Amino acid sequence: MNASPNPIEQSFELAAQRCADLTPLVYQRLFREHPETQTMFRSQGSELVKGSMLALTIEAILDFAGERSGHFRMIACEVASHDAYGTPRELFIAFFVVIRDTLRELIGDEWSPEIARAWDQLLAEIDAFAGIAA
Numbered sequence: 001m002n003a004s005p006n007p008i009e010q011s012f013e014l015a016a017q018r019c020a021d022l023t024p025l026v027y028q029r030l031f032r033e034h035p036e037t038q039t040m041f042r043s044q045g046s047e048l049v050k051g052s053m054l055a056l057t058i059e060a061i062l063d064f065a066g067e068r069s070g071h072f073r074m075i076a077c078e079v080a081s082h083d084a085y086g087t088p089r090e091l092f093i094a095f096f097v098v099i100r101d102t103l104r105e106l107i108g109d110e111w112s113p114e115i116a117r118a119w120d121q122l123l124a125e126i127d128a129f130a131g132i133a134a
Contacts, residue, residue: 007118008065014107022102023051030098034091057095065122079130093127
């Protein structure tokens, strides 16, 4: 497999080599760092919701960091729907940070300065985008 030239894509590719499903790792970290989020998920069927939410978020991240062909617009839609749920904007953005931190931990020594810079820039851009999407 040829590595992507996009550092964000590289981080997901490296993580995929180590872990078949990021969902449990991401949500363990989310609930540990933001315990208030645990009550936001219903007990029945929440595993499917979590997996779907993470998959859509990863699609949006990859599009936002790449071609911006349309999937990234899901971020603006979700900002609005999470506002309606009463989710603080900071908590919405924190989910992206949790994904980054989960990848960084999983990748370990292969987390390069280039990947770190790309994620820092991406998170700043998503934060700005989510702010104007209100």
